Amino acid sequence: xxxxxxQEFAEQKHKPMYREVPVRTGMVVExxxxxxxxxxxxxxxxxxxxxxxxxxxxxFRYKDGGFRLDGKSITLVRPATNAAAQAAxxxxxxxxxxxxxxxxxxxxxxxSRIWVEGKHDAxxxxxxxxxxxxxxxxxxxxxxxxxxxxxxxxxxAPAAERRLGILVDHxxxxxxxxxxxxxxxxxxxxxxxTGHPFVDVWEGVRPKVLGIDAWPRxxxxxxxxxxxxAALGADPVRFWPQLRTRVTSFADLEPELVGSVERLIxxxx
Numbered sequence: 001x002x003x004x005x006x007q008e009f010a011e012q013k014h015k016p017m018y019r020e021v022p023v024r025t026g027m028v029v030e031x032x033x034x035x036x037x038x039x040x041x042x043x044x045x046x047x048x049x050x051x052x053x054x055x056x057x058x059x060f061r062y063k064d065g066g067f068r069l070d071g072k073s074i075t076l077v078r079p080a081t082n083a084a085a086q087a088a089x090x091x092x093x094x095x096x097x098x099x100x101x102x103x104x105x106x107x108x109x110x111x112s113r114i115w116v117e118g119k120h121d122a123x124x125x126x127x128x129x130x131x132x133x134x135x136x137x138x139x140x141x142x143x144x145x146x147x148x149x150x151x152x153x154x155x156x157a158p159a160a161e162r163r164l165g166i167l168v169d170h171x172x173x174x175x176x177x178x179x180x181x182x183x184x185x186x187x188x189x190x191x192x193x194t195g196h197p198f199v200d201v202w203e204g205v206r207p208k209v210l211g212i213d214a215w216p217r218x219x220x221x222x223x224x225x226x227x228x229x230a231a232l233g234a235d236p237v238r239f240w241p242q243l244r245t246r247v248t249s250f251a252d253l254e255p256e257l258v259g260s261v262e263r264l265i266x267x268x269x
Contacts, residue, residue, distance in 0.1 A: 018064060021077065037052060038051045038053070039051055055137075121201045125140050143166075159190055167194055170196075194259075202224075205243060
C-alpha cells in the first residue's frame with residue numbers, strides 16, 4: 001500500500017500535543033492508562049517506577065501523553081544528562097538506574113525474597129543492584145546449593161504478598177537445574193526461577209574486566225573455579241574479591257545474568 005504523506009501530515013496536525021516534563025525522583029504522577037498514582041522511585045532508560053501510598057511498586061514505559069501531573073496530561077521524558085541541577089540531586093546506580101543522591105530512607109524489608117545459589121552470587125547481586133534492593137526493601141539470601149530447593153520453597157510458603165525469586169547457575173535445557181526450576185514453579189504461581197547458562201556466577205562477569213578475551217576452558221572432570229584459577233595463575237582465595245571489585249556496573253556483566261536479575265526484581269515488585 002502506498003503511503004499517503006498528506007494524510008499522515010494531516011493526522012500529525014490534529015494529534016494532541018502534551019507538555020514534556022523531565023522526570024525526577026520524588027515527583028508524584030499518575031499513569032493515565034491504569035490510574036496508578038505514586039512517587040517516582042526509580043528511573044531507567046526505558047521506564048519509570050512508581051510507588052503508591054501502600055508501598056506497591058509498578059513500572060511504566062515512557063509514552064506520549066501517558067501520565068498526569070497535577071491533573072494535566074503530560075509526556076514524561078528522560079532527564080537531560082548534562083543538566084547541572086539534575087546531576088546535583090541524582091546519580092546513576094551500578095544497575096543503570098537514576099536514583100536520588102540523598103541517603104535512602106530506611107525501609108522495612110518485604111516478606112518477598114531473592115534466593116541465589118551461594119555467597120558469591122549474593123555478593124555480586126549486591127555489588128550491582130544493592131541500591132535498588134535497599135530502596136525496594138528486598139533481601140537477597142544464599143541457598144548454598146539447590147539440591148533441596150523443592151523442600152525449601154515449600155517451607156517458605158510463597159503467597160501473593162510473599163513472593164520468591166530464585167537465581168540459579170547453569171539453567172540450560174536438560175540440566176538438573178532446569179528440572180528443579182520447572183518443578184518449583186509448578187508448585188506456586190508466586191515463585192519465579194531465572195538463571196544464566198554459565199557453570200558459575202564468576203563466568204557471568206565479562207572476561208574483558210580481567211583484560212582477557214574469554215574465560216579459560218576447563219575440563220568437565222575438574223571443578224570450574226579451580227581450573228580457572230590454575231589457568232590464570234591466580235590465588236583461589238584472593239581471586240574472587242579481586243574480580244568482584246572490578247565490577248563497577250551492569251555493563252561489566254553478561255546480558256544473560258543482567259536480564260535474569262532484572263526479571264526477578266520486577267516479579268517481586
